[in-house]
Amino acid sequence: MDLDFDAFRLAASTADLAEEPAARDHADLVEFRMDLADDPLDALDGYDGELPLLCTNRAAWEGGDAAEDGRLAALERAAEHDAVVAVDVEVAAIEDGAQPTVDHAHDHGARVVASVHDFEGTPTGDELARLLARAAAAGDVGKLAVTAESADDTLRLLSVTRAMAAEGATVATMAMGEAGRHTRAVAPLYGSRIGYAPVATENATAPGQYDLATLSDLVARLSGESGV
């Protein structure tokens, strides 16, 4: 399978690949949260769904559930699957020695989403720009998820998203939390290339996510593609 990030792509985030049929109507791909799954490599071996996969094995130190032992090795195995079109590697991990994982993914035709998460707040504009530039340089897509507490926080994130996208960088941004929720719907208009949503709200993988059908509808309406 192949999928690029030259346009906005909506990912259904899940720890259970059996949810894929339910995501087909709305999503372009599935984000498989390996760190939240019981036997992720077995699940990947048995995957015969239609949607391509973005595999994430989120480190505990970046808000996920994966123990460090074997974490990157599992991500590398994942990248070898034909259905896996991308893997997510944290920028901090890449800068700390995970470049071989990035290279391995590329060798197997998978793109790399280099990610940064701030679960505490939204940095200053300058710092946001630095973080997103580092992410974009480290991967094929630079992803930045912050926690917004105000409209000003969301504006800074959207502004940096727009500036980087206008320079030609491939970026994905979102603000977590209640105050940031609407950025998930509007960030694509400012150049963000990936949105994340659970099939059902109770299985959210980050604070403030819309469910998949809702985000798909909002993005389509705002982009003028829904025909309404």
Ligand SMILES: O=C1C[C@@](O)(C(=O)O)C[C@@H](O)[C@@H]1O
């Ligand atoms: O990094 C991201 C973005 C995310 O944190 C979000 O805010 O939608 C959801 C995660 O599943 C994904 O790995």
